[in-house]
Amino acid sequence: MTTRSVAIRDATAADVQLIFRFIRSMAEFDGRLGALQATPEMIREGLFGVVPHASVLLAEVDGVAVGFASYFRTYSTFLGRPGIWLDDLYVDAEARGSGIGTALLRHIARTASAWGCGRIEWAAGIHNHRGIEFYRKNGANVRENVRLCRLDRDAISRLAEGALV
Numbered sequence: 001m002t003t004r005s006v007a008i009r010d011a012t013a014a015d016v017q018l019i020f021r022f023i024r025s026m027a028e029f030d031g032r033l034g035a036l037q038a039t040p041e042m043i044r045e046g047l048f049g050v051v052p053h054a055s056v057l058l059a060e061v062d063g064v065a066v067g068f069a070s071y072f073r074t075y076s077t078f079l080g081r082p083g084i085w086l087d088d089l090y091v092d093a094e095a096r097g098s099g100i101g102t103a104l105l106r107h108i109a110r111t112a113s114a115w116g117c118g119r120i121e122w123a124a125g126i127h128n129h130r131g132i133e134f135y136r137k138n139g140a141n142v143r144e145n146v147r148l149c150r151l152d153r154d155a156i157s158r159l160a161e162g163a164l165v
Contacts, residue, residue, distance in 0.1 A: 004061055004062055005061065005062055006059060006060070006061055006099065006100060006103045007059070007060045007061075007063075008057050008058070008059055008060075008103055008104060008107040009057065009058055009060065010055065010056070010057060010058075011047070011055075011056035011057065011058050011068070012048070013044060013047075013048040015056070015058060015065075016040050016043050016044045016047075016048070017040055018058070018065055018068075019043055019047070019056055019058075019068060020038070020039075020040045020043055022065075022067070022068040022088075022090050023036070023038060023043070023088070023090075024036065025090065025092065026088060026090040029090070029093075030125065047070075053072060054070050054071060054072040054087060055070065055071055055072065056068055056069070056070045057069045057070075057071075057104055057107055057108070059091070059095075059100045059103060059104050061095065061098075061100070066091060066092045066094075066095035066100055067089075067090055067091035067092060067095060067100045067101065067104060068088065068089075068090055068104075069086060069088060069089045069090075069104040069105075069107075069108060070086075070087045070088040071084050071085060071086045071087060071108055071111075071120075072084070072085055072087065073085075073115070074121070076118055076119065079118035079119065080118075081116060081117060081118030081119075082115055082116060082117050082118070083112070083117050083118055083119045083120065083121060084108060084111065084112050084115075084117055084119075084120045084121070085120075085121055085122065086105075086108060086120055086121070086122035087122070089101060089104060089105070089122070091104075101134060102138060105138050108120060122135075123148050124142070
């Protein structure tokens with residue numbers, strides 16, 4: 001696919017099914033479809049409910065959605081500045097290599113600049129060599145000396161109740 005007219009736009013509640021399709025495709029691409037727990041209803045509430053928790057961008061070529069990115073605000077006490085966590089970046093297979101991912105990243109970088117952010121951060125699978133190279137080409141410093149730590153819902157509950165101490 002050659003890049004024709006790429007448009008990046010903010011997703012709306014009317015896009016929930018489309019967003020969910022991208023999330024499902026991304027989970028399948030990552031080999032984690034069985035771990036996907038989100039539903040379209042959860043996506044609608046989380047993104048467009050009373051308290052939106054993240055923002056989503058859609059990339060369209062000639063009016064057809066071919067990719068998405070989700071992100072949310074963070075804050076760095078070390079930098080004393082806000083930041084952005086890029087949670088998802090996905091482009092349909094047939095559209096990869098045509099500048100769609102770069103257009104999504106550029107849009108988020110412009111948002112980060114407007115917000116006065118000190119950084120944009122995200123995680124990449126250690127075996128996602130193509131993605132890591134893409135991020136490096138777009139100026140990312142890939143940190144090899146940190147680990148992503150996570151508490152799932154059960155661990156959160158156990159820790160909150162004092163069961164893990």
